[in-house]
Amino acid sequence: xxxxxxxxxxxxxTRLDKLINWGRANAAWPMPMGLACCAIEMMAFAGPKYDVSxxxxxxxxxxxxxxDVMIVAGWTTYKMSHAIRRIWDQMPDPKWCIAMGACASTxxxxxxxxxxxxxxxxxxxxxxxxxxxxxxxxxxxALMKIQDKIKTEHxxxxxx
Amino acid sequence: MSLELNDTLQxxxxxxxxxxxxxxxxxxxxxxDTFVRVEADSILxxxxxxxxxxxxxxxxxxxxxxxxxxxxxxxxxxxxxxxRTQTRVFIKVRVEExxxxxxxxxxxxxxxxxxxxxxxxxxxxxxxxxxxxxxxFMPEDFEYFPMRKEFPLLGIPGSIELPNTTPDTE
Numbered sequence: 001x002x003x004x005x006x007x008x009x010x011x012x013x014t015r016l017d018k019l020i021n022w023g024r025a026n027a028a029w030p031m032p033m034g035l036a037c038c039a040i041e042m043m044a045f046a047g048p049k050y051d052v053s054x055x056x057x058x059x060x061x062x063x064x065x066x067x068d069v070m071i072v073a074g075w076t077t078y079k080m081s082h083a084i085r086r087i088w089d090q091m092p093d094p095k096w097c098i099a100m101g102a103c104a105s106t107x108x109x110x111x112x113x114x115x116x117x118x119x120x121x122x123x124x125x126x127x128x129x130x131x132x133x134x135x136x137x138x139x140x141x142a143l144m145k146i147q148d149k150i151k152t153e154h155x156x157x158x159x160x
Numbered sequence: 161m162s163l164e165l166n167d168t169l170q171x172x173x174x175x176x177x178x179x180x181x182x183x184x185x186x187x188x189x190x191x192x193d194t195f196v197r198v199e200a201d202s203i204l205x206x207x208x209x210x211x212x213x214x215x216x217x218x219x220x221x222x223x224x225x226x227x228x229x230x231x232x233x234x235x236x237x238x239x240x241x242x243x244r245t246q247t248r249v250f251i252k253v254r255v256e257e258x259x260x261x262x263x264x265x266x267x268x269x270x271x272x273x274x275x276x277x278x279x280x281x282x283x284x285x286x287x288x289x290x291x292x293x294x295x296x297f298m299p300e301d302f303e304y305f306p307m308r309k310e311f312p313l314l315g316i317p318g319s320i321e322l323p324n325t326t327p328d329t330e
Contacts, residue, residue, distance in 0.1 A: 078299070078320040078321075078322065079299060081322055081323055082323045084323075085323030085324070085325070086323070111313065111314065112313060112314065112315070113306050113311070113312070113313070113314060113315025113316075113320075114297070114298070114306070114315070114320075116322065117314075121322055122322050122323050122325050123325075
């Protein structure tokens with residue numbers, strides 16, 4: 001018994017759920033929703049210095065149909081919220097959402113009539129990142145939290 | 161208070177006094193800028209005059225102002241520039257709260273188009289003969305004018321619709 005002997009014979013055993021979650025967690029492609037200055041930090045997050053490809057999320061997809069994690073980076077006006085929700089609805093399940101920065105999380109300093117006070121008013125947010133704007137490491141931390149979340153979810157098995 | 165006017169501004173004030181003496185209300189200076197307040201019904205004539213005769217060819221900005229007074233509540237300020245001498249002047253007009261209407265100056269300066277739309281969007285001052293007077297920032301079915309003083313800071317709940325959070329398939 002033991003993993004060594006199993007590998008020695010050229011195969012290993014695992015649960016299908018775990019295998020799929022492992023794959024999903026390490027290939028969470030982001031949908032960049034760059035609306036303001038946070039988008040610059042989001043670019044740094046994908047760039048070579050912070051190098052999010054270590055976590056399998058370097059492939060910024062500009063098509064919602066190919067992405068798994070929406071990063072809402074910046075303040076959201078009521079007018080823009082309709083576009084964001086529409087893109088979110090076009091993303092295939094399973095999907096996750098990061099509210100990046102103070103504005104996306106709570107409205108931030110834009111405490112006024114035109115700005116939605118937090119994107120959780122119309123999106124199911126999985127991770128909130130504080131900061132104005134947050135450092136790229138903080139966004140990576142949020143991504144790692146989402147990876148942890150993905151790994152504990154049911155994927156093939158239905159939660160009945 | 162004595163005015164410190166350079167040659168361009170002196171010509172401007174003299175010209176306005178000569179041609180529009182009954183329309184000119186006051187000329188004053190503050191923080192190094194010169195302000196000229198005129199009667200609201202003469203804004204189009206004065207604009208044409210300033211552009212043609214005084215070379216104020218560049219309209220930098222138009223903005224509104226809610227003075228929150230019982231008479232002549234709204235003020236519209238035109239920020240003009242003489243590009244020959246780099247001289248700036250602000251022209252002000254005041255309108256009443258009840259049915260605030262002004263003549264559009266977009267026939268004189270094309271740049272006024274969007275600026276006047278913004279003043280209309282934020283304060284509800286209507287501009288007559290404007291080529292396309294629609295809201296510019298707020299949704300078109302929005303019923304309020306958000307820069308008026310009585311409008312609450314966080315807006316009126318439910319006045320702007322949020323997207324539907326239930327997908328169509330459910």
